[in-house]
Amino acid sequence: MFQDKYKRSLAESENIRRRLTKQIDEAKLFGIQSFCKDLLEVADVLGGATECVPKEEIEKNPHLKNLYEGLSTTEAQLQQVFRRHGLIPVNPLNEKFDPNIHEALFQQEVEGKPPGTVIVVSKVGYKLHERVIRPALVGVVKG
Numbered sequence: 001m002f003q004d005k006y007k008r009s010l011a012e013s014e015n016i017r018r019r020l021t022k023q024i025d026e027a028k029l030f031g032i033q034s035f036c037k038d039l040l041e042v043a044d045v046l047g048g049a050t051e052c053v054p055k056e057e058i059e060k061n062p063h064l065k066n067l068y069e070g071l072s073t074t075e076a077q078l079q080q081v082f083r084r085h086g087l088i089p090v091n092p093l094n095e096k097f098d099p100n101i102h103e104a105l106f107q108q109e110v111e112g113k114p115p116g117t118v119i120v121v122s123k124v125g126y127k128l129h130e131r132v133i134r135p136a137l138v139g140v141v142k143g
Contacts, residue, residue, distance in 0.1 A: 029129050036087050037133055046075040090125035090136045092118045103135040107142040115143030
């Protein structure tokens with residue numbers, strides 16, 4: 001009787017130890033999640049800033065060229081830091097729509113594309129260690 005209680009107690013304490021170890025490991029991986037979400041807005045602003053610069057104006061104006069190169073370098077370094085910490089972009093253009101990682105903003109009929117295919121990515125999504133922290137905002141081919 002006491003031996004049975006002893007074995008159950010040992011098993012229970014081992015289960016608790018495993019659960020706590022798993023929770024600690026997840027906290028280490030995902031503890032930066034809210035910080036990452038905040039930085040995604042910064043990445044969006046940098047991306048938008050580099051995309052809106054007319055390419056023909058870059059060569060004409062050396063000041064604009066320097067500014068553009070600085071923004072592009074900053075954006076590349078930010079993406080490198082994201083990858084180093086397990087934050088990867090989700091750009092599903094021409095992929096099958098997946099409601100787990102994409103958020104459909106609209107549907108549109110398109111000739112030659114199968115229904116459910118992503119045709120427009122309004123905002124790139126991100127995953128942190130395979131956990132979606134921001135779904136990609138997309139337009140999908142109507143079925």
